[in-house]
Amino acid sequence: MSFLRMCFVFGLVTAVLGVAVAEEAGGMVWRDGSELRIDGKGWSDTPTPYSRLPERAEEKVRKPVWDRSLKSAGLVIHFNTDARKISFKWTLTSGSLAMHHMPATGVSGLDLYVKNADGKWLYVRNARPTGKSSTGSVNIWDAEKGNMREYKLYLPLYNGIESLQIGVPEGAKFEQPDVSDAKPIVYYGTSITQGACASRPGMAFAAMIERELGVPLINLGFSGNGRMEPEVAELLAELDPQVYVVDCLWNLTRAEDETIQERARNLIWKIRSKHAETPILFVGQSNFRGLRTGKTEALLEELEKAGDNRVENVHFLPGRDLLGDDGDGTVDGVHPNDLGMRRHADVLIPAIRELIAEEPEPKDAGEAKSD
């Protein structure tokens, strides 16, 4: 017998392994999500705890933008617990659980990550939606079981949350970490930003950026409707992030070049009227084996003019490597699958890292505040 690789090491069982099990009849203490802090939100005055734009925006933005803001893409419940089992009950706003090219786990599921000893976030397990209302449990098996651990629960990408409860066994500690003092990244985009077509919410590239840079991220991806509109630009300017990212070209492929240029100019002005220095990163259209619609060039022309007019700190990232060059990064020629999401993150993370002031030091779970 020959060994193809001699590096086979018999590892210790140190895994955090989540296994979906039938929920126990009792003995769980439930917390309502609406009473917990939800990260990834730009505004607190939203119509529901699980939506993304302030109530007053309903009158301002087009209805399709508003409708998409009610999907919970990018929202994250962040908690610490020593529980050896974590349970979920959630009711969605729509019983339409999946899309043809995106599974129910991505459209409507919950996705749990844990921080390991090195401060890295690792996937634990997801909870599968089985109907408009679902329940799920995750057993935490770990060498350090019984220790306080820090968790993030990513909410559905293409559905809304009507109600959500998180349960841990009686006697288990459950705490909310301090609010991060790092200013967020604001990422404005299309369906691709919203998370189509990740297999689960933690695989959206925006979630990867947030986890890997350790900086809060506000996902303002609006499927089919990320169009650099003045009304949205005004809302963006209300926020105070470390970086704005504007990644809208796929939703402007039918727009005139002049429209794109006018909207980019307006967006830069709106932001600069409130934030003289904040970096603004425009992203070129992702593409697939050389397809170009010319919209990236139209945008680029406008950004060059901004430079000529001494508008500082406006940046451009080409989109051509976002999907790779083999076509395997998409599920349908446009929307990334999980491989394409990873490729997006690999291009975007270093680009954004150059523009953020400082990555925060990882905090110990021990520093967390009790809820």
Added chain:
Amino acid sequence: MSFLRMCFVFGLVTAVLGVAVAEEAGGMVWRDGSELRIDGKGWSDTPTPYSRLPERAEEKVRKPVWDRSLKSAGLVIHFNTDARKISFKWTLTSGSLAMHHMPATGVSGLDLYVKNADGKWLYVRNARPTGKSSTGSVNIWDAEKGNMREYKLYLPLYNGIESLQIGVPEGAKFEQPDVSDAKPIVYYGTSITQGACASRPGMAFAAMIERELGVPLINLGFSGNGRMEPEVAELLAELDPQVYVVDCLWNLTRAEDETIQERARNLIWKIRSKHAETPILFVGQSNFRGLRTGKTEALLEELEKAGDNRVENVHFLPGRDLLGDDGDGTVDGVHPNDLGMRRHADVLIPAIRELIAEEPEPKDAGEAKSD
């Protein structure tokens, strides 16, 4: 304005871009899939053109193995055409189109690849299932449009095909390439081999191996039922591949160590009784942050005994890098998403390459035989 990357190149539009369009009322010439050669089959005497085991196996193997053999995982229709539009009509054996963690495009969809000028296979577009019977069309936009091109159409991973037709516009050429004279790879495994949970059939790691090595591959992944059974071992021995790959440990996690060892021993004997030299590659259990069930060690012990008994050309590939170490390679902790499928292929392709005699030279579409 600053450029984060100066390497932005305005590429030529040389893409093969498929766009799903409404099917034209007429003017298409349809070919029935049952009259075309279907690659990736180990036997021709199957109960339907779109299934994977010979009819006589129904009496031999357990019913769950048989049932899964009726799913079209790994089957590929290979054709050349100069058509600028390619259409599909297909009826599935089950109206259950998707799984919670695997989209309909992967479970029940069709997936089209084209060979580019360098001999590489690139994704064109997939056809989405919308019901038990579906139709779909792909427009071929290409700098070389109107030229003969070589295509592969991957069939559904977790559904069966009742009937399938491929249509091209009247007047377009449609040919079948010569049968490859390369002996195949036979890959025996579990749901992961069958293709769970790829977003589309071409993203199953077995399909990537076949495309990237340019060697036909017979996918004998049987979801939940790849258990190194004697009945299947006997069927495997009937074939005459370049390499056997046996990747069954996830479906043996509840088996006794002795059972695993006995089955591995029997499988090696069965194959060796017919094929004195053919390499047999056993794959260790893929794992996720160090999880080990001990089954890999049980298998390894048996393979070492085979070595002591001078059974030559039996190899072992550790499974620990198949999914990566961040947990992001799975959709549910076990089954690869498209990122995990790519990681599988990155580990498996070089390992299998070492064992195959020779990768065939890419053929020109011009050498193809008319049907």
